[in-house]
Amino acid sequence: MSHLEIQQINKSFGVNTVLNDVTFSVEEAEFVALLGPSGSGKSTLFRIIGGISQPSSGSVNLNGENINGKRGSISYTPQTSSLMPWRTILDNVLLGQEITGNRDVEKALQMIERAGLKGFEQSYPHELSGGMQQRASFIRSILSPQSLILLDEPFSALDEFTRLDMQKWLLSIWSEYKRSILFVTHNIEEAIFLADRIIVLSSRPATVKKEFTIPFARPRDEAILLSDSFLQWKKRIYQEMREQ
Amino acid sequence: MRKLFQKGWRPALVLILLFIIWETCTNIFDIQKWLLPAPSQIIAEAISGWAVYSGHLASTIKLIIFGFSIGSSIGVVVAIGLHLVPILRQAFYPLLIISQNIPTIVLAPLLVIWFGFGMLPKIIVITLVCFFPITIALLDGFRQTNRDLMHYMQMAGATKKQIFWKLEFPHALPSLFSGLKISATYSVMGAVISEWLGASKGIGVYMTLASSSFRTDRVFVAIFLIVILSLLFFSLIVGLEKRLIKWKPKEEGANESS
Ligand SMILES: Nc1ncnc2c1ncn2[C@@H]1O[C@H](COP(=O)(O)OP(=O)(O)OP(=O)(O)O)[C@@H](O)[C@H]1O
Ligand SMILES: [Mg+2]
Numbered sequence: 001m002s003h004l005e006i007q008q009i010n011k012s013f014g015v016n017t018v019l020n021d022v023t024f025s026v027e028e029a030e031f032v033a034l035l036g037p038s039g040s041g042k043s044t045l046f047r048i049i050g051g052i053s054q055p056s057s058g059s060v061n062l063n064g065e066n067i068n069g070k071r072g073s074i075s076y077t078p079q080t081s082s083l084m085p086w087r088t089i090l091d092n093v094l095l096g097q098e099i100t101g102n103r104d105v106e107k108a109l110q111m112i113e114r115a116g117l118k119g120f121e122q123s124y125p126h127e128l129s130g131g132m133q134q135r136a137s138f139i140r141s142i143l144s145p146q147s148l149i150l151l152d153e154p155f156s157a158l159d160e161f162t163r164l165d166m167q168k169w170l171l172s173i174w175s176e177y178k179r180s181i182l183f184v185t186h187n188i189e190e191a192i193f194l195a196d197r198i199i200v201l202s203s204r205p206a207t208v209k210k211e212f213t214i215p216f217a218r219p220r221d222e223a224i225l226l227s228d229s230f231l232q233w234k235k236r237i238y239q240e241m242r243e244q
Numbered sequence: 245m246r247k248l249f250q251k252g253w254r255p256a257l258v259l260i261l262l263f264i265i266w267e268t269c270t271n272i273f274d275i276q277k278w279l280l281p282a283p284s285q286i287i288a289e290a291i292s293g294w295a296v297y298s299g300h301l302a303s304t305i306k307l308i309i310f311g312f313s314i315g316s317s318i319g320v321v322v323a324i325g326l327h328l329v330p331i332l333r334q335a336f337y338p339l340l341i342i343s344q345n346i347p348t349i350v351l352a353p354l355l356v357i358w359f360g361f362g363m364l365p366k367i368i369v370i371t372l373v374c375f376f377p378i379t380i381a382l383l384d385g386f387r388q389t390n391r392d393l394m395h396y397m398q399m400a401g402a403t404k405k406q407i408f409w410k411l412e413f414p415h416a417l418p419s420l421f422s423g424l425k426i427s428a429t430y431s432v433m434g435a436v437i438s439e440w441l442g443a444s445k446g447i448g449v450y451m452t453l454a455s456s457s458f459r460t461d462r463v464f465v466a467i468f469l470i471v472i473l474s475l476l477f478f479s480l481i482v483g484l485e486k487r488l489i490k491w492k493p494k495e496e497g498a499n500e501s502s
Contacts, residue, residue, distance in 0.1 A: 076399040078393075080392050082393055084414070086489070099400045124490070
């Protein structure tokens with residue numbers, strides 16, 4: 001039943017306005033990418049949606065219910081690797097469930113296997129590569145009970161090849177579990193390849209500059225990355241981002 | 245074991261060299277035994293005098309274990325209390341720092357006046373020297389909790405209790421151990437000082453008796469015993485740390501943040 005509505009969110013730190021009248025929505029089981037230059041306030045927006053920071057004005061609604069300042073309604077994966085170094089991969093993946101009450105070890109083991117992390121259940125995060133760690137954090141989100149997942153630049157630290165693999169993996173898991181995803185990135189290609197809809201934020205103070213609905217059919221194949229229409233989209237969005 | 249040998253042979257060699265120089269100097273310059281005994285004489289005394297000091301040693305070890313356990317428990321409790329109640333922290337943190345400028349040894353006579361010569365004032369002295377490094381290290385560890393992880397926990401709807409036990413406490417565990425390591429050595433020193441105040445048994449007593457009767461070789465035996473005890477307690481803590489904190493990268497210098 002996830003349906004997120006961001007209504008006229010403003011946020012300033014002192015005299016410094018970061019978010020200015022940000023309004024958009026995420027439909028149920030939709031994959032929305034939030035595209036904006038560095039420092040535009042994407043992480044700040046996530047903190048507001050997650051309820052750990054209050055907007056100066058405006059409201060965040062989930063399923064019609066106001067969740068301003070209310071925690072625990074979304075599942076969040078921070079920008080940096082966010083696994084707890086003292087927990088094994090299995091325990092890390094179960095953390096989201098642990099907070100809300102019940103651990104489902106069986107399912108967690110299944111998911112770990114699907115993520116190609118079989119054999120690493122009892123390893124500690126530092127024994128895994130960056131890509132593997134990100135996969136584990138994402139499994140943690142999928143296993144958490146919340147229906148809306150916020151991903152803050154999960155792949156920004158990965159190289160081009162790993163990144164593409166991870167994107168394909170993310171799409172396959174998402175199509176199976178059908179959660180709503182709000183995905184922050186400043187990589188245009190990544191946004192087009194992954195999302196149903198792209199929301200372009202301006203640089204500071206951030207407002208919603210434009211929304212694009214991406215028409216590529218699912219399941220998406222990496223071949224579309226080289227197609228003409230993909231390049232056309234890339235051009236359009238790039239121009240949109242360049243104009244100030 | 246082989247690693248220990250590889251790392252340890254250089255300092256060991258220096259020590260052995262030092263003892264040889266010391267030995268030859270006492271021989272060449274014919275230094276009196278009551279002024280500076282030769283290492284060989286000290287070792288001889290350490291072996292033949294076992295019956296004399298073993299009782300003292302046992303008593304000191306008991307004191308250290310008691311004092312250290314109580315002191316570090318108080319340190320941990322104080323740190324957790326100050327961390328969980330910010331008002332207390334603001335009120336007490338500066339006082340805590342200031343209190344450390346009072347040398348424990350000047351408090352000792354007061355403690356004797358108030359509590360006599362029994363076990364209690366000694367435990368208090370050890371507690372005083374022990375708890376501070378632990379409290380400060382643990383508070384530091386709590387404060388440096390990773391912000392991203394904190395945000396994750398909060399957004400996931402974790403309660404304050406969950407945040408503490410699942411994030412802050414395990415995160416601060418390495419800091420706690422660096423505090424414990426300092427306190428372990430301090431507690432040996434604290435024990436000896438408190439025994440100087442007046443006791444019937446203990447390495448501190450053995451040392452005072454030895455020095456007042458010019459048994460300098462015994463003073464040295466006492467010093468070596470203290471050093472060995474410190475090292476022993478220190479390595480005990482290091483061993484415990486290795487067992488409890490398995491999640492640190494093995495190689496030195498490798499960062500766990502990626
Ligand atoms: N707690 C705070 N106090 C003051 N200013 C803040 C605070 N948090 C964020 N800001 C400011 O808000 C702006 C946006 O920060 P934010 O981290 O949301 O950007 P971002 O879009 O996520 O950037 P990036 O893509 O680099 O991660 C920054 O200029 C930062 O200085
Ligand atoms: Mg950010």
